[in-house]
Amino acid sequence: MKTQLNCLGKACPQPVIETKAKLSEVLPGTLLEVSVDGDTQVQNLLRLAESLGYEASSAAENGHAVVRIKKAENTAATAPATQNMAVPLPHAEKICVLVSSDAYGRGNDELGHILIKSFFFALTQQDEKVSHLLFINSGVKLSSEDSPVLEDLKKLESGGAEIISCGTCLDFYQLKEKLAIGSIGNMYDIQAIQLQADKLLKI
Amino acid sequence: MDPLSLKSIVVFSTTTDAMAAEAAVREEAFPARLIPVPREIRASCGMALMTEPDREEELLSLLEEKGVPTEGTWQVHLKL
Numbered sequence: 001m002k003t004q005l006n007c008l009g010k011a012c013p014q015p016v017i018e019t020k021a022k023l024s025e026v027l028p029g030t031l032l033e034v035s036v037d038g039d040t041q042v043q044n045l046l047r048l049a050e051s052l053g054y055e056a057s058s059a060a061e062n063g064h065a066v067v068r069i070k071k072a073e074n075t076a077a078t079a080p081a082t083q084n085m086a087v088p089l090p091h092a093e094k095i096c097v098l099v100s101s102d103a104y105g106r107g108n109d110e111l112g113h114i115l116i117k118s119f120f121f122a123l124t125q126q127d128e129k130v131s132h133l134l135f136i137n138s139g140v141k142l143s144s145e146d147s148p149v150l151e152d153l154k155k156l157e158s159g160g161a162e163i164i165s166c167g168t169c170l171d172f173y174q175l176k177e178k179l180a181i182g183s184i185g186n187m188y189d190i191q192a193i194q195l196q197a198d199k200l201l202k203i
Numbered sequence: 204m205d206p207l208s209l210k211s212i213v214v215f216s217t218t219t220d221a222m223a224a225e226a227a228v229r230e231e232a233f234p235a236r237l238i239p240v241p242r243e244i245r246a247s248c249g250m251a252l253m254t255e256p257d258r259e260e261e262l263l264s265l266l267e268e269k270g271v272p273t274e275g276t277w278q279v280h281l282k283l
Contacts, residue, residue: 114222118239118250125241125282155283159205 001027005034007041008064012167013186015041016048023052023071034067040167040176042067044186051192096132096197097123098190099139104203116142119203120152130156132193133182135165138173145178153181164189205282211259212277213252213266214240220272221250227269228252228262235262241279253281 005022007015015036022032034045042058045067049056056069103112104119120142123130133156135143142149143165157163163182170176170184194200213235215221225237235254244251254262256278266273 110222111218114218114225114237114250117237121236121238 001030003030003032005032007034007036009037010041012040012044013188016044016186016188019045019048019067019069023054023069026071028071029073030071032069032071034069036065036067038065040184041065043184044167044189045069047183047185047189051189093199094131094193094197095128095199095201096134096193097130097201097203098134098136098194099142099203100136101203102138102141113148116203117148120149120156124152124155124159129159130161132197133161133163134185134190134193135163135182136169136190137166138169140165140169140173140175140179143179143181144170144173144175145180147180150180157181164193166190207280208283209256209278210253210281210283211256211262212238212241212244212279213254213259213262214244214274214277215250216272216274218250221252223269224252224266224271224273227266227271231265233262233265234258241277241281243279244277 003022003026005018007018010018015034019032019034026032036042036045042065046056046058049069054069054072056067058065058067101112102116103109104115105112133153141147143153143163147153153163164185165179165182167176167184167186170179213224215224221237228235235252235258238251238253240249240251252262259276263273263276
């Protein structure tokens, strides 16, 4: 069985919301074809499918992108979102760091910029391994080109941290083309990771 | 276990000095970066400049030239 969903002209996170709703309606085994405009929407839909444990693929067709998601036959076999989102880690504990600004703490911003560099360097020196680094609001300046902490982020990523930057925020700061590390996520990804974390550091 | 490497650490007596030092190295594109003072060193304001041990002399001269007072230098092993 095949069903189509037209999300052309719809910005993130609308395609994800509509696709999620559609997937819950259709029968197991159904192939859902979602038409979207750009790569960000494609990535978000693939991530959604992965989190649901469904097979998915994407292709460019007639000037736009089509994401095909097959709803699993046996819903009981569907893996919970957490298992698919996390990178394989040497330990079970999920330590998530939410970075909501490019300056650490309130007060003087110049000091805040120094402290944020200090924060990320110190993070590379700790024995505890971070599993997720989430960047929102002006925090996305730290995961983009010209970030003063890119070196530290690369080290944390190679140590097993998954780095996700808020797509809305990258767009707002016009940094979407300048993302230097990790992937783009939407509110669902960013929120789910925090909800599933054992420890959450919010800075 | 992460590999360790030997680094030179220049410490300062005030945060303002550390920030001035960072501005100086950035201006000269000198390969040094600001880090929190490693726990092994019990001194100074909390911020330090880190560079390669063979660039330490050069870094100290640069800071002297720019009029940034330093409090001392250390060599420590860091995970890098």
